[in-house]
Structures are given as C-alpha cells and as structure tokens.
Amino acid sequence: MSRLLAAETQESAATDPPLTRINSTLRDKLPGALTQVMASAGSTGKMGAGNQLIPLMIRKLLKSLRLFALKLQLRQHGVSVKGKIRGNNVHLVNRGRIELGNNVGLTSFPDGDMSRTSLSTHTPEAVIRIGERSKLNGTTIHARESVTIKSWCLFGPGTVIIDNDSHPPVRDRDARRGDPASAPIVIGDNVWIGMRSLITKGVTIGDNAIVAAHSVVTRDVPANTLVGGNPARIIRQLD
Numbered sequence: 423m424s425r426l427l428a429a430e431t432q433e434s435a436a437t438d439p440p441l442t443r444i445n446s447t448l449r450d451k452l453p454g455a456l457t458q459v460m461a462s463a464g465s466t467g468k469m470g471a472g473n474q475l476i477p478l479m480i481r482k483l484l485k486s487l488r489l490f491a492l493k494l495q496l497r498q499h500g501v502s503v504k505g506k507i508r509g510n511n512v513h514l515v516n517r518g519r520i521e522l523g524n525n526v527g528l529t530s531f532p533d534g535d536m537s538r539t540s541l542s543t544h545t546p547e548a549v550i551r552i553g554e555r556s557k558l559n560g561t562t563i564h565a566r567e568s569v570t571i572k573s574w575c576l577f578g579p580g581t582v583i584i585d586n587d588s589h590p591p592v593r594d595r596d597a598r599r600g601d602p603a604s605a606p607i608v609i610g611d612n613v614w615i616g617m618r619s620l621i622t623k624g625v626t627i628g629d630n631a632i633v634a635a636h637s638v639v640t641r642d643v644p645a646n647t648l649v650g651g652n653p654a655r656i657i658r659q660l661d
C-alpha cells in the first residue's frame with residue numbers, strides 16, 4: 423500500500439494542487455488518522471514537502487495500527503476500559519481484574535531496549551486500577567491483591583510496582599516456593615515515579631509526590647514530597 427501511496431503522492435505533487443488527486447478509493451482504504459493528516463496537509467498547501475509527508479503518514483499509520491492492536495489485546499484479556507486509551511504495545515496477564523480510566527496511556531518502546539509495559543493480575547482476587555490520564559511508559563505492575571493508581575500519574579521506564587514478594591522470605595527450599603505475602607499499593611493523584619524505581623508491597627504514595635530515579639520505595643511517601651534513594655528517604659518538600 424505504501425508504494426501505491428508514494429506513486430500517487432509524487433504524481434500529485436508534480437502536476438496538481440496538493441493532494442487533490444488522491445483517488446477516493448485509496449482514501450477509503452486508509453485509516454481515519456492517516457486520511458486526516460493528508461487532508462490537512464492538502465488544505466495548508468504543504469504538499470511541496472511531499473518527501474517529508476510520506477514518512478509522517480507511514481508513522482501515523484503504524485501508530486494507528488499499534489493502537490488498534492492494543493485495543494484488541496485489551497479486549498481479549500478482559501480489561502475494562504472507560505473511555506479512550508492511548509499507547510501501543512503491552513504485555514498482559516489477567517487472572518483477576520484490570521480497570522483503566524479515560525485516557526490512560528500504556529506505552530512501550532517499540533524500537534528501544536527499555537522495558538515493555540506489563541500489567542499482571544496473578545489471582546482471581548487481584549485488581550489493578552489505573553485512573554484517568556495516568557501514563558505508564560515501559561512500566562511493570564504485578565498484583566496478587568491490589569495496585570491502585572489514581573489520576574494524572576507518570577511512570578518512568580523500567581519501574582516495577584509489585585504488591586507481593588513473589589516468594590516467602592524463609593530458609594526452607596520448599597516453603598520458599600509457597601505463596602508470598604502481599605499488601606495493597608496505592609499511588610495518589612499526580613505522582614511522578616522516576617525511571618527504574620521499585621515500589622514494594624503495602625506502600626501508599628501521597629498526592630503530587632515525586633520518586634527520584636532508581637529509588638526503592640519500601641515505606642509510605644507523604645503527599646507533596648520528593649523522595650529518593652535505596653531505601654527512599656524524603657529529599658525535600660515540593661513547592
């Protein structure tokens with residue numbers, strides 16, 4: 423399809439006003455987002471920059487396809503989505519419940535080497551809730567009980583939020599393979615978690631807090647504070 427598009431676009435650029443000759447059949451075949459980009463470029467007379475427009479259109483097309491695939495994937499895994507979703511490529515395990523608010527972003531790095539966003543509920547009782555406009559970027563969440571993220575939060579790549587220990591911390595080899603302890607995690611509104619941080623079981627992070635990169639958060643974080651380090655300590659109050 424892209425070869426066809428390229429030929430058509432070059433021909434139009436050489437002879438006619440911008441994009442007016444793109445035939446309607448081709449237009450019908452393109453996803454809505456791509457058609458919109460082409461229409462707006464045509465109306466602003468920027469088709470002379472056709473060489474730049476084609477990669478842009480391809481990027482837009484790929485973005486639409488990734489979003490489409492994400493929506494299918496979420497539906498397949500029984501994830502509840504209230505309103506719009508943004509993002510591309512995630513890993514999902516849903517043995518419990520996953521609830522996403524309006525305009526949640528689930529992004530991974532399609533071309534980079536940082537983590538893929540991953541949401542896992544490991545028991546039938548487990549729930550992950552993510553509030554509106556919160557954005558995960560290469561972030562991993564594991565829940566055996568619950569992880570609640572409120573609205574407008576930002577999560578850096580490589581961050582892990584896990585409400586359980588995965589294994590009991592005991593000496594015996596067999597017992598270490600038993601069920602781990604778990605406790606709910608709650609992350610307030612407008613929290614920013616820097617990259618490669620770890621949030622452990624039972625932690626509550628107050629509204630507007632910031633967790634500096636590479637921190638290990640094992641205790642509650644008061645609202646409106648910047649914390650950092652391993653274990654994370656209060657660095658300062660936020661203005």
Ligand SMILES: CC(C)(COP(=O)(O)OP(=O)(O)OC[C@H]1O[C@@H](n2cnc3c(N)ncnc32)[C@H](O)[C@@H]1OP(=O)(O)O)[C@@H](O)C(=O)NCCC(=O)NCCS
Binds near residue numbers: 576579616634637650
């Ligand atoms: C949170 C952050 C933005 C704060 O920046 P800042 O306000 O300029 O902080 P400063 O550099 O002035 O550091 C203030 C203090 O915190 C300490 N600190 C800063 N980052 C720290 C970290 N990641 N871990 C531990 N301590 C840290 C500093 O050593 C300094 O301590 P001092 O006062 O004893 O010297 C920054 O630390 C950070 O984590 N940046 C990366 C954010 C990120 O991950 N982005 C990508 C994903 S969204």
